[in-house]
Amino acid sequence: MxxxxxxxxxxxxxxxxxxxxxxxxxxxxxxxxxxxxxxxxxxxxxxxxxxxxxxxxxxxxxxxxxxxxxxxxxYVGEWLPEPLLTTPDVAEDAELAENVSxxxxxxxxxxxxxxxxxxxxxxxxxxxxxxxxxxxxxxxxxxxxxxxxxxxxxxxxRPRMRVDRAEQQAVVDRFMTAVATGDVRGLMDVLAPDVVVTADGGGLVAAARKPIVGAGKAAAFLASVARVPGFRLSAVWLNGTPGVRFDVAGETTAASVVVADGRITHVYAIRNPRKLGRLEHPAELRR
Missing domain, CATH: 1.20.140 (Butyryl-CoA Dehydrogenase, subunit A; domain 3)
Structure with a gap:
């Protein structure tokens, strides 16, 4: 067979x-x-x-x-694609990783x-x-x-995404550290001035109905997450690029980021629980 x-x-x-x-x-x-x-x-x-x-x-x-x-x-609020957990191997095909991002x-x-x-x-x-x-x-x-x-x-x-893999990971690491510690200043440093945070809750969980624009608003919003009891975050590979998984009060968020010039220009935060079923086992993507 x-x-x-x-x-x-x-x-x-x-x-x-x-x-x-x-x-x-x-x-x-x-x-x-x-x-x-x-x-x-x-x-x-x-x-x-x-x-x-x-x-x-x-x-x-x-x-x-x-x-x-x-x-x-x-659809209620912003619609974002369903994220896939992937292995670092997908990133080795840079063109595929960019196109499935x-x-x-x-x-x-x-x-x-x-x-x-x-x-x-x-x-x-x-x-x-x-x-x-x-x-x-x-x-x-x-x-x-x-x-x-x-x-x-x-x-x-299309966003300019041809970023060195090590640079992308370094920026995501800085982002995770700043979020984990509620460090607004650190977030301001890692977010681009005109960063956009788009969240998708599908009306099933709390999520911003419209994109959050600007480093100040985005940093304040992201820093507040760390203050919620039971908060934890972990590094994951999402759709061929380094991403972040947030687990807060029993709810999961898969966050995919776009990096340009050493800063994050966009955060896509998928919170709709119906879209998070692929975060436990890596998907096999192939051309």
């Missing part, structure tokens, strides 16, 4: 679906739907098994995208379904245009135009 193409490419299929959906739960459902279709197909007619499976998972993810788009319109997935949310599918397949997985065209039911020329629009859209919004 280990040689079954679906089993061989399962991690790739999950990564494609997760990149398109920003939700591990939805991605798993899409992968399962792909398996059901694979189980019923005449394998003799499949020339390129990997391409076939990617095509199927893409179509299923597109169907799911249209459904979740309506759900997200009714919470920051990038948040940018991908601003694309339409077809643009997102084309961008993910072309820019992240280097899928040929004719294969993307077949998956989307469009001409290769149309797909090239969509790819160009999507690339420009993302380039205008």
């Amino acid at each position: 280990s040689g079954d193409p679906f089993v061989v490419h399962r991690s790739l299929l999950f990564t494609v679906a997760y990149e398109m959906l920003g939700s591990a739960a939805d991605a798993e459902d899409v992968v399962q739907e792909t398996w059901l279709r694979w189980a019923g197909v005449d394998r003799a007619g499949v020339r390129d098994e990997r391409a076939y499976l990617v095509r199927v998972v893409t179509r299923q993810a597109l169907n799911r995208l249209r459904t979740v788009a309506r759900r997200r319109e009714e 919470i920051a990038m997935l948040t940018v991908l949310e601003t694309l339409g379904p077809a643009e997102r599918a084309v961008f993910v397949l072309r820019e992240v997985f280097d899928t040929p245009f004719d294969e993307i065209a077949e998956a989307l039911g469009k001409s290769p020329a149309a797909v090239r135009q969509i790819a160009h629009r999507a690339r420009e859209h993302v380039a205008a919004r």
Whole structure:
């Protein structure tokens, strides 16, 4: 069974679906739907098994995208992607780590379904245009135009994340020390002046409904967390980059940060308990 193409490419299929959906739960459902279709197909007619499976998972993810788009319109507060616990190995593929980061997935949310599918397949997985065209039911020329629009859209919004891994870890360590000790001055030093803290509670737990902007407000807010009884924090790898896990009064927060010029420019704090089920076991992400 280990040689079954679906089993061989399962991690790739999950990564494609997760990149398109920003939700591990939805991605798993899409992968399962792909398996059901694979189980019923005449394998003799499949020339390129990997391409076939990617095509199927893409179509299923597109169907799911249209459904979740309506759900997200009714979402309480800010919507952030579902974080994944990863191993440091993911960071060794710098391009993959950047593309699965919470920051990038948040940018991908601003694309339409077809643009997102084309961008993910072309820019992240280097899928040929004719294969993307077949998956989307469009001409290769149309797909090239969509790819160009999507690339420009993302380039205008993507954070600059090509930071040395050691520098990223050093900044996160300074951030953790300052938060743990409630050191407002230390936080002011590690946060960029125009830092943005975005929290996602989904209406299920307390969370800021709008982003907190500016080092002063962000530092005061973060320093107050350490004063809550039972507070503890730990270093984790989230979506291929160093992050922080907060546990406060029985509630968990997964915090992903963006670092530029030695300071944190954005903190993504996911608090919705329905999005925190992937923090115990590392996800296998693959291109």
